[in-house]
Amino acid sequence: MTPSIRIQEAPFDLAEETAALTAGREDVGGLASFVGLCRADDGLAALVLEHYPGMTERAIARIAAEACARWPLTGCTVIHRIGRLPxxxxxxxxxxxSSHRAAALESCAFLIDWLKTRAPFWKREEFADGRERWVEAKESDDAAAARWDAA
Structure with a gap:
């Protein structure tokens, strides 16, 4: 099984992606999903996501390969958007x-935790009052990802 990994500006459709991942698969017993949304904290007008083409895809492919090695997955999709997102x-x-819910749920949690800390994206916040700031790494994200290092 080869994970599907895409970096794109365009929105994605959860129903379409789910259908594509499970089409013709009678061995899927559990499907887990996570959708991260841009939230409006402190007057945020937009979040701008940048990446280094090629490097980012390779990093995410390594993270997905790690998930596939740890859990018996029948499918894996990771889509990350870039650009200016309101x-x-x-x-x-x-x-x-996966054939079983535990593997689907655990691998999904692993992937989002590691994506948050190990995928090379740069995030800049733009505020309604004209301010801008780069988003710094959070200790809480590092702690969430670290739990998988011990596993």
Whole structure:
């Protein structure tokens, strides 16, 4: 099974991606999904996501390969958007499928935790009052990802 990994500006459709991942698969017993959305904190007007083409896809492919090695997945999709995203816009989609729910749920949580800390994206917040700031790494995200290092 080869994970599907895409970096794109365009929105994604959860129903379409789910259908594509499970089409013709009678061995899927559990499908887990995570959709990350841009939230409007402190007057945020937009979140701008940048990446280094090629490097980002390779990093995400390594993370997805790690998930496939740890859990018996029958399918895996990771879509991450780039560009200027307003509050409410979907940013990231992680779908994992397996014969059993535990593998689907655990691998989905693993993927989003590691994507948050190990995928090379740069995020800049733009505010309604004209301010801008780069988003710094959070200790809470590092702690969430670290739990998988011990596993």
């Amino acid at each position: 509050p409410g816009a979907p940013i990231v989609l992680v779908l994992t499928a």
